[in-house]
Amino acid sequence: MSKLYPKSNLIRGFAITFFLTRLDHDGLYVMYEVGHLEFPSSLAQLPVSTNLKNLNILLLVCHVFWKFCKKSDIPSIMQQRRRTSVKLTDLIDLTDPTKGENIHARELQNLEVGAEQ
Secondary structure (H helix, E strand, O other): OOEEEOOOEEEEOOEEEEEEEEEEEOOEEEEEEEEEEEOOOOHHHHHHHOOHHHHHHHHHHHHHHHHHOOOOOOHHHHHHHOOOOOOHHHHHHHHOHHHHHHHHHHHHHHHHHHHHO
């Protein structure tokens, strides 16, 4: 039993990439790239980017969405498999070198206190 999430896309500059995110197992999400489009940076380039290849990519993205993105028959299973994401502030704390030194200093102090007892 898997669930597909259509909400995944990446927009960088004038490009967009469409992904299909699937919850395969307990807390394991897999992303499939469905299509990638480059958009014109000006109106002068609009006729060049409107071509059959880009239209086919948009049709493929729509087809995949309507074929695979369906509501689960058993929503309770999907809720059980879902995991909360790591907070961005926690990730920033992990990569902050000044906070990392403090963490190591605290760990050493805890070890020293534990050894004395």
